[in-house]
Amino acid sequence: MMDLRVELTKNPKEKPQGNLGFGKYFTDHMFVMDYSPENGWYNAAIVPFGPIEVSPACMCLHYGQEVFEGMKAYRNSEGGVQLFRPEENFKRLNVSNDRMCIPKFDEAFLLDALMKLVEIDQEWVPREEGASLYIRPFIIGTEPSLGAHSSTHFKFLIIMSPSGAYYETGLAPVKIYVETKYVRAVTGGTGFAKTAGNYAASMKAQDVAAEEGYSQVLWLDGVERKYVEEVGAMNVFFKLGDEIVTPALDGSILSGITRKSVVDILKSWGMNVQERMLSIDELVQAYKDGKLEEAWGTGTAAVISPIGELKYGDLVMEINQNQIGPISQKLYDTLTGIQWGKIEDTFGWVKKVD
């Protein structure tokens, strides 16, 4: 296995106080690793966090060959630090790599390197209720050349940011509208990869939604503009009578780790959860029939984000009287309970840092 060089900072930073926000402060160290055709992935190191120097011709600044992951380290009830299914993030990152022509990496090595990095910066894992250390592994194409082809050189980094509770005043339902103009991703495209361009493509719709007083948009498929895909940058679930539905992974939807965990938890509760195609028309009919009982987004940042209002054209659908539903609440409590070590992890999802 590759060596991991460790260079500790000589100038530890002061830790931020008060409202941490999201992704604004960074810990004392970061992980870096390079790729060249001659060496493969090499030069792995934990070094002091700091700016990186790139050529202005660096390919990732022009052609977007960039993939990333997002996960968190949590302060558990014994005062220790733990991660939630980190191996799934590295597995998915290699799936993204394959789509985006980025060379695959050794997942076991990266997991070890990450555990070491978190261990070194463990004092940065917040102790405040609901706060956590957000972890961002990412890879960028670094060849300093303007030819519009896959980069020959890459850089892998992991940076970490102590971040505040997503819900400062408790779990709260959001207002969402169904996007009919803009498209996030399409079959044959990059929707299933966690890559830069998907997020850049989504910003316009997000800005328009914010101007109109909505938190996010519900994305429909790019072909028929009919099937539900994601909500904002989250996966989405609907409780339709006795069935809980989440869109099937058809190539344009990100395979969320929170999504996968929610499916497993619901199944463990004996609930009828289906991964299948779900059209907006079916959703509207369920609403009209009084069967649209709950809806929520799932993602690393929010964990569970209940949807209180869904607008489709002129139709405003209020869900569960704009209140958090019992399943949403129970899922939130269970997932966050496991993540922060407050309840027993019967799934084996938690990985403790020494």
Place this chain on the structure above:
Amino acid sequence: MMDLRVELTKNPKEKPQGNLGFGKYFTDHMFVMDYSPENGWYNAAIVPFGPIEVSPACMCLHYGQEVFEGMKAYRNSEGGVQLFRPEENFKRLNVSNDRMCIPKFDEAFLLDALMKLVEIDQEWVPREEGASLYIRPFIIGTEPSLGAHSSTHFKFLIIMSPSGAYYETGLAPVKIYVETKYVRAVTGGTGFAKTAGNYAASMKAQDVAAEEGYSQVLWLDGVERKYVEEVGAMNVFFKLGDEIVTPALDGSILSGITRKSVVDILKSWGMNVQERMLSIDELVQAYKDGKLEEAWGTGTAAVISPIGELKYGDLVMEINQNQIGPISQKLYDTLTGIQWGKIEDTFGWVKKVD
């Protein structure tokens, strides 16, 4: 108008000799300008070319909020330097900005700044036949924060690269296959914007094509997988009997400046050129009827790229006996003649550098 600070290099580089390739060498200077919510676009300067320092949390490394342009400066027959329709590039860049949530800039100021930059580095414009100075304006989101929303801060740069002739051994037809698995862009997406994610999304198909001995792929629309869109990163034209067809700009196709110029030239020749939807089935039928007489891509790098072979599934369509057709050749001679100042510019497209 904004001030333009000029800081000349104290260490001029040696100019590269021999095969320049494309986008590998860079001139002595570059243009830089910043954006912040407080200042708008500010701090415009021509400075020595060199690496830039960014936070590893710099948003463009994660969410792909990046737009760019490509144009060339040419050494004309009097030994002077001239550009080809540069105002069109800045106009299009602002169109890309609008889609990608990047603040618009003053096109007249940028054009002046570019002319000054080219003037300063004019000795870098190659004198070899077919060689030129490739110019790359680009804008990146620079907020050092991981929230998945539009960046608050941006950087605008222009870098320039002396590049060799696209066709080292003269204009030559290429082999293309029709892509049926991967999709480049879709209506409602970002296809009409010159933005990073479109290029990242295209790389996989390009790599597969190269492995199979093809230069590029012909992209079909992402909805019906039926209508012709672009070829590689170029616009595409087909001569079908007496009609010359190029796909209409429907939102998923880049509005090429070479495309636009080719349409104008063909019209000036009294030819029947149509911007309309063109299905792959119509193309196949035209081939079978002996009416697919010529096909070519258009773009800044290649100018005109004749297509000699087009493969669709098992059907291999040879076009004009895999030879350059008379229209392709005449267009190439006319456009490059105007660009390099060898023939009269009756369109008013050329802008000379003092």
